[in-house]
Amino acid sequence: MRSTRKATTQTICDCDDCMAYKLTAHIQRTTPDQQAAGHHEKAAAEGWTDREGRDYCPGCPPALPVEGHDHDGLWATGDVPAA
Template sequence: MPTSHQITCAGEDCPEWSIRTAVYGTHPEWLAAEHRELLAADGWVDVEGRDYCPDCKPAA
């Protein structure tokens, strides 16, 4: 059964998003964790449960 996981940037008025799909036997939790790891490598951050793209990353 196909599984998908989507992340949308929480930045105000930001159109950035990412979707990851798997076709064979992938658990949704595993897919979500791997998706976040790949996005973190691309500069996305999770701040208090909200995801931000590299252009909208909140100041530290």
């Protein structure tokens, strides 16, 4: 799930059992669309996936069944999951 406000953009993992999120605070004056685009570009570089309008953290690759997801923090270690 994505949300953009005046000073922040947030992405929450859409996997039901995961509590991962990415939050970006904006200190430069740009449009909300520019802020969101930068946030999502950085999230994609960190391994976040956007599939059919749903966002998944690197520990929850949509190609794997939910049982194969790492809800305990693979996304936090910087490791890239095998898809």
